[in-house]
Amino acid sequence: MKKQGTVVRWDSKKAFGFIRCPQISADVFFHLRDYEGPPPTEGLRVMFEDIHVGGKGPRALSVEPARNTIVNAPPAAPPPPAGPELLTSRQAPSRSRSQWQKRRDERPLWIGLGLMVFWLILWLVGIGMGRFPWVILTAVVLLNLITFYMYWRDKEAAVNETQRTPEDWLHGLAVLGGWPGAWFAQQIFRHKTSKQPFRLIYWATVAINILALLAWMVWPMLR
Structure with missing residues (x-):
């Protein structure tokens, strides 16, 4: 299962960086060859799979920008209830995109x-x-x-x-x-x-x- 984290350091010349994840005690190393997506930047939220190699600490594989970023924010006033037609129009494209992505993969x-x-x-x-x-x-x-x-x-x-x-x-x-x-x-x-x-x-x-x-x-x- 992929974990989520934030890129806290990125060296574009050496093509590697580190990801900070709440579930892992140490920063996770990753290389550009294990990253898929636009050029990474510090502060970018990403998803990744982690492995542990000897005594070198954790390493991230299959790194990609996070699709759904969870942000801890103070509770806001609930939005006005949406009608059935509006909910259907919002949810249907999301489901269809997810199914299309799964079939493509x-x-x-x-x-x-x-x-x-x-x-x-x-x-x-x-x-x-x-x-x-x-x-x-x-x-x-x-x-x-x-x-x-x-x-x-x-x-x-x-x-x-x-x-x-x-x-x-x-x-x-x-x-x-x-x-x-x-x-x-x-x-x-x-x-x-x-x-x-x-x-x-x-x-x-x-x-x-x-x-x-x-x-x-x-x-x-x-x-």
């Missing part, structure tokens, strides 16, 4: 899962047709485990600010058949999900991988 998940099912069916059909040996599934599973591990390692390096894994390596593993492991790592670790150039290349590797697998299967029939 879930769409990439269903697309990724659908492509993985299709990809697995291609492998099974190819093995049934004799285009691939059964043992190749073992190699594919190992490749995806390696890809998942490399994403985890890169995420840890980002948190601890140590040497990162080159993005070309991650894309190379994806295009060789490790893209499902990369997809799961992106969703679980919330890593490489907001960097659009990386995302575009990643989905290109998915397309290349599936098209190459499909072409290898149908090539004998085309000849």
